[in-house]
Every structure is written in C-alpha cells, then in structure tokens.
Amino acid sequence: xVEVDKTFKERLIDFTMYCRERQFVLGPQETxxxxxxxxxxxxxxxxxxxxxxxxxxxxxxEHFDRFDEMxxxxxxxxxxxxxxxxxxxxxxxxxxPDSETIIFLGAKFNKPHQEKKEEAKQTKGANDNTRLRQTxxxxxxxxxxxxxxxxxxxxxHQMSMRFKRRQENSNKGIIDIRRTIRKNVxxxxxxxDLSYKKKRKEKRKVVFLLDVSxxxxxxxxxxxxxxxxxxxxxxxxxxxxxxxxxxYITPMLRENNEKEIVKKIGKDVNSWSSGxxxxxxxxxxxxxxxxxFLSQKHIVVILSDGLETGNVTQLKEAVQTIHRxxxxxxxLNPLKGMxxxxxxxxxxxxxxxxxxxxxxAHNLDSLLKLEKLLMDV
Numbered sequence: 001x002v003e004v005d006k007t008f009k010e011r012l013i014d015f016t017m018y019c020r021e022r023q024f025v026l027g028p029q030e031t032x033x034x035x036x037x038x039x040x041x042x043x044x045x046x047x048x049x050x051x052x053x054x055x056x057x058x059x060x061x062e063h064f065d066r067f068d069e070m071x072x073x074x075x076x077x078x079x080x081x082x083x084x085x086x087x088x089x090x091x092x093x094x095x096x097p098d099s100e101t102i103i104f105l106g107a108k109f110n111k112p113h114q115e116k117k118e119e120a121k122q123t124k125g126a127n128d129n130t131r132l133r134q135t136x137x138x139x140x141x142x143x144x145x146x147x148x149x150x151x152x153x154x155x156x157h158q159m160s161m162r163f164k165r166r167q168e169n170s171n172k173g174i175i176d177i178r179r180t181i182r183k184n185v186x187x188x189x190x191x192x193d194l195s196y197k198k199k200r201k202e203k204r205k206v207v208f209l210l211d212v213s214x215x216x217x218x219x220x221x222x223x224x225x226x227x228x229x230x231x232x233x234x235x236x237x238x239x240x241x242x243x244x245x246x247x248y249i250t251p252m253l254r255e256n257n258e259k260e261i262v263k264k265i266g267k268d269v270n271s272w273s274s275g276x277x278x279x280x281x282x283x284x285x286x287x288x289x290x291x292x293f294l295s296q297k298h299i300v301v302i303l304s305d306g307l308e309t310g311n312v313t314q315l316k317e318a319v320q321t322i323h324r325x326x327x328x329x330x331x332l333n334p335l336k337g338m339x340x341x342x343x344x345x346x347x348x349x350x351x352x353x354x355x356x357x358x359x360x361a362h363n364l365d366s367l368l369k370l371e372k373l374l375m376d377v
Contacts, residue, residue, distance in 0.1 A: 012038060015074050019057055022070065022154055023161050030056050046075075062232070066157065069258060073150070133364040136337060137218045152222060152364055156229040159371050163230075205236040205297050206374065207326075209285065211304035212269060213243040213276040219334045219361060223303050224265070226367050228258050230374075238293050241269050242281030248289070278308050278347060279315030286321055294325040299374060303332045303361055308347035316350035323354040330357040330373055337362030 012034055020026050033056045043049045050071050058064045132140070132148050133155075140148050208227055212220045220241075231237045231253050239249040247269050255261045282302075286294075294300070300322055308315050323329045331351065335341050337360040343352055352358065357373055360366040 008038070008043065009035070011078060015053075016057075018074055019070065022066070022157055024057055024063055025059060026057060050075075062157075062160070136362045137222055137334070138362075148364075149225075152225055155364060155368060156226055159368060160229045160232065162371070163375070204234055204299060204374065205238075205295075206230070206234050206299045206301065207238045207293050208240065209282070209300070209302045209304075210239070210241045211243065211276060211278065211302075212241045213307075215276070215305055215307060216303070216334070219303070222364075222367065223332075223361060224262065225258075226370075228253070228261060236293075238289075240285060240289075241265075242278070242285075244277050244281075246281045246284045246288075276304070276307055277310035278304055278306070279310045279312065279318055282318035282322065283314055286318060290321075290325065294322065296327050298326045299328045299330065300326045301330045301332065301370070303334075305333055305335050306331075306343070306345050306348035306351070308345070312346045312350055315347055316354075319351040320354045323356070328356045328373075329354065330359065330370075331355050332359050332361035332366075332370070334360060334362040336360035337366060 013031070016026055016031055016034065034053060037043075037049070037052045037056075042052050050068070053071065054064070054067050058067050128147070129151055132144060132151055135144075135148075208223075210220055210223060210227075227237070227239055231239075237250070237253075239253060241247045241249055249265060249269070252261055252264050255264065302319075319329070333343070333348070336343075336358070343349065343358070359369065359373070361370075
C-alpha cells in the first residue's frame with residue numbers, strides 16, 4: 001500500500017463533494033473505493049487515477065459525458081503543483097476516516113471549531129454564488145470569472161436534469177394493465193415496470209440565433225454554454241450565429257468535448273465580435289434554412305441587443321415572417337437587464353409587436369428563466 005498524505009485525502013473528499021453538487025449519486029461506498037485506489041498508488045499516474053475514479057463515480061451517461069472535464073478542472077492545479085514537481089512518494093500516512101474525519105455520503109465533519117469554520121465558509125460561498133448569479137456578465141470582476149464559469153456549468157447541468165425529469169414524466173400516459181402484468185410475470189408479479197398506452201411525446205424543436213457582434217461578445221459566450229447543455233434534450237436543436245453574416249453552427253456541436261466545440265466555433269466563425277446586420281442575417285436564415293427549420297413545432301430564440309446597423313424594414317419583415325412560421329418566437333435582449341431600460345432602439349421598436357416573449361439575458365438568473373419558456377410553450 002502507498003502512503004497518502006492528509007492534504008490529498010482532504011482534496012479527494014472535496015472532489016467527491018464537488019461531484020455530488022453536480023448531481024452525481026455518491027455514498028460512503030464510492031468514497032471508500034476512491035480511498036482504496038489511492039492507497040494502491042493509482043493517484044501517482046494521473047490518467048490511471050482519472051479512469052479509476054470515473055469507473056467508480058459515473059453511473060449514468062450524462063455523468064460519463066461530463067466527468068473528464070470536471071476532473072481536469074478540479075485536479076489540474078494539484079497535479080502541477082504537488083505531483084509533477086516532485087518525484088518522491090508522499091510520506092505522511094493517511095489516517096483512518098473515523099479517527100479525525102467521519103466520512104458520510106462524501107461529506108466530512110471535523111472537530112467543533114472546524115465545523116464552525118466550514119459553516120462560515122459555506123455561508124460565504126452561498127452569498128458569493130447569489131451575487132454572481134445576479135451580476136451582469138459584462139461587470140464580472142476578473143477574479144470572479146473562473147468561479148462564474150464553474151457556477152454556470154453547475155446551474156445549467158442542474159437545469160438539464162430538470163429537463164430530463166420533466167420529459168420523462170410527460171412521456172407517461174395511461175397505464176396498460178394487461179401489458180404491465182405480462183411484463184412483470186417473470187419478476188414474481190411485482191409491478192416494477194409499467195407499460196403505457198399513450199405514445200411518447202416528441203421532444204420540442206428549437207432554433208437559436210445568436211448575435212455575436214462586438215457589443216454582444218460576453219453575453220454570447222454564456223449563452224453558448226447554455227446551448228451546449230440544452231442540445232441533449234431536444235429532438236432537434238439548430239444553432240446559428242450572426243453579425244455581418246450568418247453561420248450554421250449545428251454541425252460543430254457533434255463533438256462531446258465542450259472545450260473543443262468552443263475552440264472550433266471561435267476558429268470557424270469569422271464574423272465574431274464584428275458589426276451587426278440583423279435584418280440581413282435573418283433574411284438569409286429564412287431563404288436558406290427556413291423551409292427546413294421553421295414549423296409550428298419549432299421554438300425560435302433570438303439573442304441580440306437589437307442595435308441594427310442595416311435596414312430596419314428588412315429586419316421587421318424577417319421577424320414578422322419567422323413569427324408566422326414558427327410556434328413561438330422569443331427575443332432575449334441583455335439590455336433589458338439595465339435599470340430603466342426601454343426598447344426604444346429602431347430595431348426593437350419594429351420587432352416588438354411580432355414577439356411572443358421579450359426577456360433579458362444579462363446574468364445567470366435571467367438565462368435560467370428561459371427554462372420555463374422552453375418547457376411551457
């Protein structure tokens with residue numbers, strides 16, 4: 001057995017809690033297994049340790065999809081500072097969990113003074129999270145950006161689990177008694193698996209049109225992360241970016257690695273952070289893709305500040321046509337999050353009568369409200 005120091009032990013417990021906060025189902029057994037593979041020396045090989053933890057912690061497909069990115073985010077600094085810079089094996093022996101730290105469902109409870117310290121730390125963390133959720137994306141301090149991205153990932157994935165549960169519940173119709181009995185005969189007659197007469201509902205179809213002009217740069221980044229989570233939960237999710245020209249992004253979403261997707265989009269979208277010609281871009285969308293991606297089953301979401309530099313009449317006509325051809329048209333405008341904002345820009349004045357919903361998209365809380373719009377329509 002390899003000797004493991006106390007710092008590593010605490011780090012491993014923190015990682016277990018980090019995973020639990022992101023909807024991983026972990027209990028005492030998984031924690032004990034993680035300590036066991038550490039004591040066998042697996043942690044000395046970063047990849048071996050990563051794959052070993054992955055086999056213990058991941059029980060669902062969405063866990064496997066997310067684990068590698070979470071592991072790298074959490075452990076990279078530790079390996080750079082602690083392991084790769086020193087070649088000797090850690091000397092201090094890990095103490096037994098019940099001697100100083102009691103492990104229960106991945107949490108740790110220390111001596112009374114330490115409990116108070118941890119409680120104060122958690123309270124401060126909760127307050128910081130609330131502050132970050134309500135802060136405009138463009139006003140986030142540089143020191144908070146990394147934490148904001150982690151918080152966005154956590155909240156968006158919690159939202160995705162709610163999407164999944166609601167979709168599963170909506171798929172349940174009237175129970176077919178005969179089929180249910182036949183299915184459960186081999187299980188001793190216990191009604192473990194229910195059969196339903198009603199066919200499963202189709203997943204909603206959604207089209208995102210994302211303004212990536214200079215004035216929208218920061219907002220676009222967070223909505224992109226939002227879209228990458230949603231893409232799993234819609235039968236058809238189509239994604240376009242626009243500024244001075246329209247770009248079809250959906251084929252780039254086929255990668256499972258989020259960082260690779262963002263990197264590819266940044267490389268291939270030439271018009272990112274340039275000017276804005278909303279009307280021309282929406283007209284191109286209609287002429288090239290409208291017949292394929294617009295129907296009474298589609299929700300269309302446009303994210304833009306409405307600062308049109310092109311033909312306002314063309315913008316009005318394009319929005320009017322999209323509204324007529326889709327089920328629901330939603331416009332998200334980050335400027336709406338500003339105090340005393342009024343949609344007086346020429347672009348917004350012309351499109352407002354043709355929208356089903358006009359909402360903000362300036363911080364995490366406002367993006368999370370989009371969940372209700374997407375699920376209720």
